[in-house]
Amino acid sequence: MAEILVLVDHANGEVKKVTFELLTLARSLGEASAVWIGPGYEAAADKIAEYGPAKVYVAADAELNDYVAAPKVEVLQQLAAGAGAILVPATAEGKEIAGRLAVRLDSGVLTDVVGVTGDLVAEHSIFGGGVIAHAKVTKGTPIIAVRPNAIALAAQAGSPAVEQVSVALSDAAKAAKITDRVVQEKGERPDLTEASIVVSGGRGVGGAENFKIIEGLADSLGAAVGASRAATDAGWYPHQFQVGQTGKTVSPQLYIAAGISGAIQHRAGMQTSKTIIAINKDPEAPIFELVDYGVVGDLFQVVPQLTEEIGKR
Ligand code: FAD
Numbered sequence: 001m002a003e004i005l006v007l008v009d010h011a012n013g014e015v016k017k018v019t020f021e022l023l024t025l026a027r028s029l030g031e032a033s034a035v036w037i038g039p040g041y042e043a044a045a046d047k048i049a050e051y052g053p054a055k056v057y058v059a060a061d062a063e064l065n066d067y068v069a070a071p072k073v074e075v076l077q078q079l080a081a082g083a084g085a086i087l088v089p090a091t092a093e094g095k096e097i098a099g100r101l102a103v104r105l106d107s108g109v110l111t112d113v114v115g116v117t118g119d120l121v122a123e124h125s126i127f128g129g130g131v132i133a134h135a136k137v138t139k140g141t142p143i144i145a146v147r148p149n150a151i152a153l154a155a156q157a158g159s160p161a162v163e164q165v166s167v168a169l170s171d172a173a174k175a176a177k178i179t180d181r182v183v184q185e186k187g188e189r190p191d192l193t194e195a196s197i198v199v200s201g202g203r204g205v206g207g208a209e210n211f212k213i214i215e216g217l218a219d220s221l222g223a224a225v226g227a228s229r230a231a232t233d234a235g236w237y238p239h240q241f242q243v244g245q246t247g248k249t250v251s252p253q254l255y256i257a258a259g260i261s262g263a264i265q266h267r268a269g270m271q272t273s274k275t276i277i278a279i280n281k282d283p284e285a286p287i288f289e290l291v292d293y294g295v296v297g298d299l300f301q302v303v304p305q306l307t308e309e310i311g312k313r
Pocket of ligand 1 (some may be wrong): 201202203204205228229230231242243244245246247248258259260261262263264265266269278279280281282285297298299300
């Protein structure tokens with residue numbers, strides 16, 4: 001069975017859920033091997049073992065975390081010989097790693113993948129999510145960047161072999177040094193890209209203070225809050241929560257859009273959500289073309305009623 005390498009996505013001691021999704025996928029494609037880069041593996045070992053990798057490569061040198069993306073590329077490059085495929089998360093960093101690695105390995109890369117079959121045919125979302133394409137890398141080791149939340153999690157407890165890896169970083173890998181890290185306050189809500197439910201507000205919300213209505217619904221569902229660009233550009237909600245082509249890509253089980261028209265650039269970031277609900281007072285709003293359930297109504301009435309009903313359960 002071919003070895004399928006999975007880059008572990010971790011930060012501040014926490015392993016991101018997408019890692020477990022990638023391990024689940026890797027097991028269906030071959031023999032899964034996790035690749036941990038940086039210090040701190042020991043604290044995460046048990047959690048990683050729950051998702052059944054046969055092996056974990058650990059490159060523990062703290063210096064690997066000091067530079068932007070390139071050290072991870074060098075570790076993966078070193079491990080790539082003989083691998084059947086390399087899976088990385090389709091996050092900003094993951095996609096950068098995927099591209100750089102493909103150049104190093106002279107192989108092909110597929111990004112924004114939402115599924116992969118046993119013969120390594122990837123289903124991926126292209127042209128801002130407007131088209132789903134099936135594609136296969138035909139040269140070298142396939143490098144596949146998979147969207148968070150695209151793969152259904154399946155645990156499979158195991159006790160992986162651990163192999164320490166050391167890498168002598170090239171000068172090129174040290175070209176961009178990280179000089180400072182701002183750790184964002186981790187709020188009560190789940191990460192936007194990892195959440196299984198996202199409630200987003202748009203221009204229809206009408207102002208920063210009204211976003212508490214959106215937050216109220218999100219909190220009643222244990223959801224993350226998102227926003228359209230109209231809302232973030234207006235300063236009503238921070239840019240880090242923008243969903244869309246120039247914001248975050250989300251693919252939750254449930255996406256609720258309130259006061260969002262459904263412009264193509266917004267859809268690009270949310271249309272692979274499993275179930276989509278829109279609340280909009282305009283029955284002609286384009287968002288209704290892609291929803292599973294649509295509520296034509298004033299969000300200032302509908303959202304609080306919904307929050308109240310959910311609170312009763
Ligand atoms: P609008 O289009 O103004 O829609 C507001 C909606 O709210 C309307 O449908 C209206 O009927 C409804 N409404 C108003 N009041 C109420 C009420 N009381 N109750 C219920 N409904 C109500 N946009 C993104 O979102 N993400 C991106 O990443 C992004 N990237 C872009 C990149 C580029 C290069 C460009 C050119 C644009 C990008 N945009 C992006 C902007 C995008 O084109 C739209 O302008 C934006 O998505 C519109 O946001 P909206 O739906 O909130 O606002």
